[in-house]
Amino acid sequence: MDIYALQQDIIRYSKEIGIDKIGFTTADPFSELKARLVRQQELGYNSGFEEPDLDKRTDATLLLPGATSIISIALAYPSKLEDAPKGKKGERRGLFCRSSWGLDYHRVLKDRLTKLEAYILEIVPNATVQSMVDTGALSDRAVAERAGIGWSGKNCAIITPEFGSYVYLGEMITNIPFIPDTPMEDQCGTCTKCLDACPTDALVGPGQIDAKRCISFLTQTKDFIPMEFRKKIGNRIYGCDSCQTSCPVNKGHNHQIHKEMEPDAEIAKAELIPMLQLSNREFKAKFGHVSGAWRGKNPLQRNAIIALAHFKEEAAIPTLVELVKKDTRPVIRGTAAWALGEIGNVDMLSVLYEALEKEEEQEVRNEIEYAIDVLKNIE
Structure with a gap:
């Protein structure tokens, strides 16, 4: 041969x-x-x-x-993202990372x-x-x-x-003995822009990452996101591109070569409040074809709540109150309660006290108590 x-x-x-x-x-x-x-x-x-x-x-x-x-x-x-929709007050949007377009x-x-x-x-x-x-x-x-x-x-x-x-x-x-290609030499040199840009200091050194601090990892988990990272997540719904967008080599690169990789802007920059109202079937129909949906809707809805808190979006309050009162998922109830505290409307104190009285899950109670403390300090 x-x-x-x-x-x-x-x-x-x-x-x-x-x-x-x-x-x-x-x-x-x-x-x-x-x-x-x-x-x-x-x-x-x-x-x-x-x-x-x-x-x-x-x-x-x-x-x-x-x-x-x-x-x-x-x-x-x-x-x-061509013709990207712009979020505005009352219609905030979240971000999917580029690899999930x-x-x-x-x-x-x-x-x-x-x-x-x-x-x-x-x-x-x-x-x-x-x-x-x-x-x-x-x-x-x-x-x-x-x-x-x-x-x-x-x-x-x-x-x-x-x-x-x-x-x-x-x-x-x-098992075919192909002729091996030659590896490339490292071309990063002394540049550390990606390390400097990492929002959570997950890049602990050149080529070394603490995955548990990485926003890309955090947005894919199913439990409560640790408090120290929530405000750093911003409006990211899935993944994080900071270490790529900060890389000088990536400047000017936008390769629209494959039709199936072209993003739907309404998914890549999804509207947040409607995301919280999707049933499993609706979620699968809208997002099921993108890689960011692999963990199901629960993590992404939790992330959408964090994004709404990031914007301090008062238009989300009715939806968040509904989640605190009626949602069967502890992580969603607790994160929604935390978000009410971050949005900062003191009228929500009565809602949170009522929820605390009925809540049996300790982790959710912790989130409600935290939100109550935040709002009491605003009063």
């Missing part, structure tokens, strides 16, 4: 099916990454969403016996990888392949870095010369 010719065919075909960048590397273990992951665990910096088995995260042969190579792919996504990227990349698999297997029928996108055990960024897709930035993202860090990543493990 002429590996070089096959590789060139695959590169050519990848462009035909809408893969913006492709690279090849060996299936050798990612030994340096494993050492960093061990240190992350020791420091308690993991989010809990990761594959717990560090060997699987760093050794492709455990996922596909006989693997010799890994193909890394990247697809560029838009970074600018358009069709869920897992589906888009899986489509490209499935086509690439079929092409390879047509040429090499006895090949074995296994693809993954984000939810697989391997580290997408580590594979992309070693395959020459881009360098690993201080913001823990892969940064490409062509598209900045606005790229989705996926990979395919195979």
Whole structure:
């Protein structure tokens, strides 16, 4: 088999099916990454969403016996929202991060990888392949870095010369011994703009993140968001782009290449109060196709409440009172009570005292008591 010719065919075909960048590397273990992951665990910096088995995260042969190579792919996504709706008093809006604009990227990349698999297997029928996108055990960024897709930035993202860090990543493990590409040299230099821009100081150092402080992580959790982070979240509904928008390499990058990635502005900048009134079915119909919906409506509605508190939006008070009084979800009841305190209308004291008298969940009671204290200090 002429590996070089096959590789060139695959590169050519990848462009035909809408893969913006492709690279090849060996299936050798990612030994340096494993050492960093061990240190992350020791420091308690993991989010809990990761594959717990560090060997699987760093050794492709455990996922596909006989693997010799890994193909890394990247697809560029838009970074600018055309004709973005403007929020105003009474009609405030929240933000979804750029990686959650358009069709869920897992589906888009899986489509490209499935086509690439079929092409390879047509040429090499006895090949074995296994693809993954984000939810697989391997580290997408580590594979992309070693395959020459881009360098690993201080913001823990892969940064490409062509598209900045606005790229989705996926990979395919195979037993075909491809010629590995050369990794790129780090080009961040002395720049620390991403570290300086992080709202919660989650970037504890170049290339090191305390995931539990990261707003992207916090917006995906299901419990109460710790008080120290709520005001820093602002009007973010899902994810955070601060470490990307602050990156000088990303300036001027807005790649509208893939139709399915084009954002619906009414979803990317969703109106907040209507979000709180959606049923499960309505939520799925409106937001179910975007990656930010993967945890369901509860976290996003909690985040919408925090955003309304950020704006001190008095028009939200009737909706928040309804949630405090009637919602069956403790996190929503408690966060709504907290928001009433932040909005600062002292007429809500009677509502909160009544809710406190009926509330049985201690965490919710804590939120109500906090809101009461805030309003009493305003009186």
